[in-house]
Amino acid sequence: MTQTSDTTSYKDIKQTVLQRIRSGEWQPDALLPNEQELAVEFSCTRTTVNRALRELADEGFLERRRKAGTRVLSAPQRQARFTIPLVRDEIEAAGGTYRYALVSQETQTAPDWLTARLALRVDQRVMHVRCMHFSTNTPFQFEDRWIVIDSVPQVEQADFSSIGPNDWLVQTVPFTNVELTFLASRADATLAGFLDVSEGEPVFTAERITWLQGQPVTFAKMYFAAGYRMSTEF
Amino acid sequence: MTQTSDTTSYKDIKQTVLQRIRSGEWQPDALLPNEQELAVEFSCTRTTVNRALRELADEGFLERRRKAGTRVLSAPQRQARFTIPLVRDEIEAAGGTYRYALVSQETQTAPDWLTARLALRVDQRVMHVRCMHFSTNTPFQFEDRWIVIDSVPQVEQADFSSIGPNDWLVQTVPFTNVELTFLASRADATLAGFLDVSEGEPVFTAERITWLQGQPVTFAKMYFAAGYRMSTEF
DNA sequence: AATTCCATTTTGTGTAGACTTTATGTATTT
DNA sequence: AAATACATAAAGTCTACACAAAATGGAATT
Numbered sequence: 001m002t003q004t005s006d007t008t009s010y011k012d013i014k015q016t017v018l019q020r021i022r023s024g025e026w027q028p029d030a031l032l033p034n035e036q037e038l039a040v041e042f043s044c045t046r047t048t049v050n051r052a053l054r055e056l057a058d059e060g061f062l063e064r065r066r067k068a069g070t071r072v073l074s075a076p077q078r079q080a081r082f083t084i085p086l087v088r089d090e091i092e093a094a095g096g097t098y099r100y101a102l103v104s105q106e107t108q109t110a111p112d113w114l115t116a117r118l119a120l121r122v123d124q125r126v127m128h129v130r131c132m133h134f135s136t137n138t139p140f141q142f143e144d145r146w147i148v149i150d151s152v153p154q155v156e157q158a159d160f161s162s163i164g165p166n167d168w169l170v171q172t173v174p175f176t177n178v179e180l181t182f183l184a185s186r187a188d189a190t191l192a193g194f195l196d197v198s199e200g201e202p203v204f205t206a207e208r209i210t211w212l213q214g215q216p217v218t219f220a221k222m223y224f225a226a227g228y229r230m231s232t233e234f
Numbered sequence: 235m236t237q238t239s240d241t242t243s244y245k246d247i248k249q250t251v252l253q254r255i256r257s258g259e260w261q262p263d264a265l266l267p268n269e270q271e272l273a274v275e276f277s278c279t280r281t282t283v284n285r286a287l288r289e290l291a292d293e294g295f296l297e298r299r300r301k302a303g304t305r306v307l308s309a310p311q312r313q314a315r316f317t318i319p320l321v322r323d324e325i326e327a328a329g330g331t332y333r334y335a336l337v338s339q340e341t342q343t344a345p346d347w348l349t350a351r352l353a354l355r356v357d358q359r360v361m362h363v364r365c366m367h368f369s370t371n372t373p374f375q376f377e378d379r380w381i382v383i384d385s386v387p388q389v390e391q392a393d394f395s396s397i398g399p400n401d402w403l404v405q406t407v408p409f410t411n412v413e414l415t416f417l418a419s420r421a422d423a424t425l426a427g428f429l430d431v432s433e434g435e436p437v438f439t440a441e442r443i444t445w446l447q448g449q450p451v452t453f454a455k456m457y458f459a460a461g462y463r464m465s466t467e468f
Numbered sequence: 469a470a471t472t473c474c475a476t477t478t479t480g481t482g483t484a485g486a487c488t489t490t491a492t493g494t495a496t497t498t
Numbered sequence: 499a500a501a502t503a504c505a506t507a508a509a510g511t512c513t514a515c516a517c518a519a520a521a522t523g524g525a526a527t528t
Contacts, residue, residue, distance in 0.1 A: 082314045184436040268507085280485095
C-alpha cells in the first residue's frame, strides 16, 4: 500500500493521543497499547505510530521504555523552551532601535572566583569586557563578560568598541555547551548607574557559561533594566 | 540491504554535521548537500539522513525549506529547555525534606488586574490560595495562586490544608497551554516575612498562567527564597 | 529466600521505495 | 518591467519489512 490523502498521519495520532490524555481516557501512569496495536487501530504502519509517540515522549507527555511499554507521565514534566534571543533582535522585535556602547576592555589574570567557576588553571589570562546595550537610548542591558584567552587567542586582537563581544564570539567561535542561569540580584552603585535605577533595586540577571569541547570559552553576566520579564509559552 | 552494526546511524550523521559546522567547513548560511547526496556520502538511506537533519533543525542548528534546501543558521537560535520541576522534586533532589503549609484559602471576586490578565468576565469568581513550601524548615518558595472557579468547579470543595494547589491541579485538570515568565521583584513587608529576608531584597519570581483549551485555569506567582538560581544546560 | 539466567516483549533504528507538498526560479505573457 | 504560469527540485511523510537492544518477569539454580 502507498500513501494516500486519507492516511492517518503521525500528527493526527499525536493529536488523538493528547486528546485521550486530556479527556482522562488514558490516566496518568496508564500503559498505552503497544505500537503494533495502535498501528492497527489507526490503520497505519508501526513506523508512523512510532514517530508520533517518540515526539510526544520528547515533548514530555509520555515515558517510553523497551519491553515496559509507553505510559502517560503522571507529573507532566513539560519543558519550557526558551529561545534565547540576541539582544539586538530582542530590542528590535520590541520596536526599539538598538545601540551598543563599550564601557571597558582589558586583559587581566582571571580573578579567583572566575578560576573556580570555569575550572581554569591558576593565573590563566582572560579578556574582561563590560558594555551596554540600549533600546532607543534607554538602558536595556549591562553585560559583564570574561573571555578565556587560551581558548580564543584571536580575542587579543579583537576590538569591541563597535561590535559587542557576544556578536563577535558568535561569528568567531562555535560552541558545544552552554549553562544558563537566571537569578535576581541587587543593583550596586555601579550597576545602578549603568541601568539608571536606584541602588538596591532588584535586577533580573542571566549568567551564561559557554564551552567548546570541554574547554571554557566565556562567562557572561547580563543585567537587565528594571521591569524586564523573560517570557515563554508552551 | 539491512541494518548491520557498522551502519551509519542518524546519531553519527548528527555528530558529523555538527563537527563540520563547528570546524567551519560548513559556514553559517551555507547550503548543505541535499539529502540524497548526503545519503550517498554516508552510505545510508535518505530516511536516515532526513531524521538527522530534521532533529538538528529542531534543535536550532539548521534551517530547512522544501526546494530551497538545508542551510546552517547564521545566528544559532539555540533553545534552552527548562524542565520546570515540581517544588517537591526540586527540594528533594537537593537533599532537603519537603514541607508544605497553607497560609490562606478563600473564594472571592477576581481583582481587576487578574480579570485583565486572564481576560476574565467582570465579577468572575476565583479561589485565592497562598501557601509556603519549605526545604527542611527553611523557606523555599511562597506561592500566591488564583484558580478560576468557572474553569474548575471542583475547586470549591478542595481543601488545600495538606495538599498544595499545584499538586491538586496537576491531578485534577489537564492543561493545554502555559505561559511562563521570570522576573526579579522586590520583597514587600509580607513577602519578606514569609521568605525570611529583609524588606526590599530582590526576589526571583516566576509567574505561570495555565489554560485549558483557551479557558484560563490558574494564575500563580511563585516567589523564591534568597539566592535561588534557575539553571539549565544545553 | 535470594540470585542468576534466559526467553520474550516492546521500543529503537535501519533499508528500500514511493507519493506529497512546497516554493523557487525560469519562461511566458501582459 | 511586472505579473503570471509552470516544471522541477528538495524536503516531508508514509508503507512495508527487518534486525537490534533493552529490560522484564519468570524459570532455574544456588
